[in-house]
Amino acid sequence: MSKEKVGQQKTWSVGTLTYTFGGLVVLFAWLIGGDFLENMKERGMTPVLQLLLRRFEASNFLIGLLLGSLPTAIGMLIAPIVCMKSDRLRSRWGRRIPFLGIPLPISVLSMIGIAFAPALGALIHEVLGPSSPGLNMCSLLVFIAMWSIYDIASTVSTSVFGGLVNDVVPQAVIGRFYAFFRAGSLLMGMIYNYFLIGSAETHFFWQLIAMALLYGLGYGAICLKVKEGTYPPPEVLPAGPLGSFSSAFRTYVKECFSQPYYVLFFAARTLGQLVFTPFNAFVIFYAKSIGLSLEVYGKVIAGTFLISFFLTYFIGVLADKFHPLRVGIVCLFIYLPFAFFGGFFAKTVPVFLVVFVAHQVLSGAYMTATASLQQRMLPRDRFGQFSSAGGLFTSLGFMITQPLVGLVLDLTGQVYRQTLLINAGIGLAALTLLVLVYFRWKKLGGDKAYVAP
Secondary structure: OEEEEEOOEEEEEEOOEEEEHHHHHHHHHHHHHHHHHHHHHHHHHHHHHHHHHHHOOOOHHHHHHHHHHHHHHHHHHHHHHHHHHHHHOOOOOOOOHHHHHOOHHHHHHHHHHHHOHHHHHHHHHHHHHHHOOOHHHHHHHHHHHHHHHHHHHHHHHHHHHHHHHHHHOOHHHHHHHHHHHHHHHHHHHHHHHHHOHHHOOOOHHHHHHHHHHHHHHHHHHHHHHOOOOOOOOOOOOOOEOOEHHHHHHHHHHHHHHOOHHHHHHHHHHHHHHHOOHHHHHHHHHHHHHOOOOHHHHHHHHHHHHHHHHHHHHHHHHHHHHHOHHHHHHHHHHHHHHHHHHHHHHOOOHHHHHHHHHHHHHHHHHHHHHHOOHHHHHOOOOOHHHHHHHHHHHHHHHHHHHHHHHHHHHHHOOOOOOHHHHHHHHHHHHHHHHHHHHHHHHHHOOHHHHOOOO
């Protein structure tokens, strides 16, 4: 991995791949362009599904369980296996692309199935007649089945995407890449929230169909147009007492969890990812509970995305120059006072909007700043393996957090302001652990000499 000049032309290298400036632009265009289309699904699917589940009379606890715990539980089971397999796969299409492309049709079809959940539920309810558990329950069961299939297929694809970026994007520009990456996500978020979220309750069917097709186009373009380099032969694992799986499992656990440094890093990154989750998971209900319409809510989100859009490149430059760890710590430090303040005082629309804008912009800044953190901290040759190990921590955190917060809200009369106080508590813990990681990173060489142990 390097940046050098060939004659008068600057080039960037990663593994066996070398890019001129024009080649780097083309790579960014395909990765970010494909992700731009996929982000319609990411930005729009959560509020649509939340509103759809509320239509089925699902509780906050059940919403958190289905949209938070279920995907993360599936990720905990599947992601480590997929990531370790992809690290060691050698094929004519590369080691990551097959895991992106093969599950894609299943993801698209299951998303379309979710759109038909009310209609299929009504059909099942009619067929069962007196034996039916009820119209809403039938629709909910169809939703759960389709959502589970989607989660399994989507987890296979998304769990290796970071590994693909790590393999094809030179590290010298990876902070800026993730800044552009986030800018594309924000732009799609602006479009969705400004124009479409107001009709999410009444036009959920066509929105889900459109998201499914855009998701297929986005990831399909990446699979067809992004080319991986060649890799050295994978490490041969010694046979274990229960065969190759036993050996792979023992190697995975030993390499990823035997060093306290990596365990500390995984815990710090997990808490950093969880800081904003309690508020984000229920903010649409929070807004409605204080009388903010979906139309106004969507336009405010679009405005915050516009602010973040203009900040992303500069944050990416700062991450490349000063390290994502430092920039992330600063972002969290600034965020915490707003979360504490909102938890006590965001009872009216004006105060809520001030806190909401601060939350959106600062959480976005943190996510942009730390997007390349794993690429800067983990071993490159086994990146998929180590990132999936960190993902286990994150998955466990998400699996517990969302339904637990939903249960607290159900038991305390749905005082959604409490989510900001929970954000603040998690943020304080995350900030503490990130500072500890920073000091360990400095001892391991810091800016000039760090090599992942």
